[in-house]
Amino acid sequence: MQWSYFIDEIVTLSSFSNACTGLANANLALNVNPSYGKLISAEATFLSHSALLNGDKKYQYVSVEQETNGLVFDLIPLENRVNVFKVSVVCEHKTFTCNIAFLPAIDLPxxxxxxxxxxxxxxxxxxxxxxxxxxxxxxxxxxxxxxxxxxxxxxxxxxxxxxxxxxxxxxxxxxxxxxxxxxxxxxxxxxxxxxxxxxxxxxxxxxxxxxxxxxxxxxxxxxxxxxxxxxxxxxxxxxxxxxxxxxxxxxxxxxxxxxxxxxxxxxxxxxxxxxxxxxxxxxxxxxxxxxxxxxxxxxxxxxxxxxxxxxxxxxxxxxxxxxxxxxxxxxxxxxxxx
CATH class of the missing domain: 3.40.50.300 (P-loop containing nucleotide triphosphate hydrolases)
Structure with missing residues (x-):
């Protein structure tokens, strides 16, 4: 399945070396700005969900790729709807958060x-x-x-x-x-x-x-x-x-x-x-x-x-x-x- 994504609510879009909007299929890899040092951890929490009524809902399919110093979203488990996450990133020299939205983009013209x-x-x-x-x-x-x-x-x-x-x-x-x-x-x-x-x-x-x-x-x-x-x-x-x-x-x-x-x-x-x-x-x-x-x-x-x-x-x-x-x-x- 094809998805489009965009990064939002971030202090600077240069925190990632990749494009901050684009298309992805099975996964999305986002490489952290090299000046931030080694990527230590990354965690994603659903925003398209009521944490107030149902508690926080973590997305378990985010991993850290040491070779590229980036985080990787596995998109295959996503439901076919708009999914939005708050992502917390901890690097050697900097910690930051951002929101990432994934939208179904099947047959996008x-x-x-x-x-x-x-x-x-x-x-x-x-x-x-x-x-x-x-x-x-x-x-x-x-x-x-x-x-x-x-x-x-x-x-x-x-x-x-x-x-x-x-x-x-x-x-x-x-x-x-x-x-x-x-x-x-x-x-x-x-x-x-x-x-x-x-x-x-x-x-x-x-x-x-x-x-x-x-x-x-x-x-x-x-x-x-x-x-x-x-x-x-x-x-x-x-x-x-x-x-x-x-x-x-x-x-x-x-x-x-x-x-x-x-x-x-x-x-x-x-x-x-x-x-x-x-x-x-x-x-x-x-x-x-x-x-x-x-x-x-x-x-x-x-x-x-x-x-x-x-x-x-x-x-x-x-x-x-x-x-x-x-x-x-x-x-x-x-x-x-x-």
């Missing part, structure tokens, strides 16, 4: 997220990827923002509601990690209801989608991200034509903010959550307009698509070129023109 600042080519790239994969998707989703808001609301409630400080209530005992895991499971069910194939595409531009990126990797740890970007003067000029009621300064700030959020998320995902850089590709709209073939080939290879899919994507781009901001290939003549 491969997710492709196409995002970026509005007016940066997300539509043409999203449609092009749909052609290559030969699947259909909505023009835009905007559901990740809902997931982010739900997770924030429920976790803040079980942490900060008056009942959360009243020992003996269910709210006091429920783990924020457990309710987060349940929200993630519901989100998967929603997506799988509307996108029934082995691959799903979510094209949603804008800051809320960018802000939800880390959470989306808890939903789909195997996701691929296509970030569409466009040079500032061209993006702002295009925004001003489409959204004339927004002032020039507002467009500039939104373009800048999208890049700021993207760079922050890249650092977090590269260095802490995923600990690798193979999850994303950046597509520059000007390059897509002027020298499309090499960039589309790079995109097709990134998505592990065959040559036939590359040809479909190239043909689509040739007939549906990115929207131009002016009559000179999308480049405004001057700031005065804008």
């Amino acid at each position: 491969h997710a492709v997220f196409v995002l970026g600042s509005p007016r940066s080519g997300t539509t043409v790239v999203g449609n092009m990827v749909q052609r290559g994969l030969q699947i259909k998707s909505h023009g835009e989703s905007h559901m990740a923002e809902l997931l982010q808001n739900l997770v924030t609301t429920v976790t803040e409630y079980v942490k900060g509601a008056p009942a959360a400080t009243n020992e003996g209530t269910l709210t006091w005992e429920v783990s924020p990690t457990y309710v987060k895991a349940l929200q993630i499971q519901q989100f998967r069910e929603l997506y799988s209801t509307f996108y029934t194939g082995p691959v799903l595409i979510d094209k949603t531009p804008g800051e809320p989608m960018l802000n939800s990126l880390s959470l989306l990797f808890l939903v789909y740890p195997n996701a691929k991200v296509v970030y569409c970007k466009r040079r500032g003067i061209e993006n702002v000029a295009s925004r001003m034509r489409k959204f004339a009621d927004v002032p020039f300064e507002g467009h500039c700030n939104q373009w800048k903010q999208a890049f700021t959020i993207w760079r922050r998320n890249k650092r977090h995902l590269n260095n802490e959550l995923l600990k690798h850089k193979s999850w994303f590709i950046e597509v520059e709209q000007f390059t897509l307009l002027k020298d499309a073939a090499p960039l589309i080939k790079q995109l097709a290879d990134f998505l592990a698509l065959p040559e036939s899919a590359y040809v479909k994507m190239l043909n689509y781009q040739a007939s549906e070129t990115p929207e131009k901001t002016s009559d000179e290939g999308g480049v405004p003549k001057s700031l005065v023109d804008m």
Whole structure:
């Protein structure tokens, strides 16, 4: 059986050298940061269980692997439901705790997220990827923002509601990690209801989608991200034509903010959550307009698509070129023109 997992409620994600979200089958091995010294012991206690009513429930299938200085979860005994544990780790130089959630991930689709600042080519790239994969998707989703808001609301409630400080209530005992895991499971069910194939595409531009990126990797740890970007003067000029009621300064700030959020998320995902850089590709709209073939080939290879899919994507781009901001290939003549 396949599981997805994520690590939560930990002081620093660098406590483990592995990715802090991912997929696992029969077992999950997590190697401790070498600077913590020799791993002495590790213990897991169920959080998806009422210790108040039934007493603590230990998970007996966690072992210490001396050769790798890591702990190993045997996942075969797990029940087919959301399982959440509090894990206590004792090392030679450091002791720490964290929560680890395991969610059933049978037939989890491969997710492709196409995002970026509005007016940066997300539509043409999203449609092009749909052609290559030969699947259909909505023009835009905007559901990740809902997931982010739900997770924030429920976790803040079980942490900060008056009942959360009243020992003996269910709210006091429920783990924020457990309710987060349940929200993630519901989100998967929603997506799988509307996108029934082995691959799903979510094209949603804008800051809320960018802000939800880390959470989306808890939903789909195997996701691929296509970030569409466009040079500032061209993006702002295009925004001003489409959204004339927004002032020039507002467009500039939104373009800048999208890049700021993207760079922050890249650092977090590269260095802490995923600990690798193979999850994303950046597509520059000007390059897509002027020298499309090499960039589309790079995109097709990134998505592990065959040559036939590359040809479909190239043909689509040739007939549906990115929207131009002016009559000179999308480049405004001057700031005065804008």
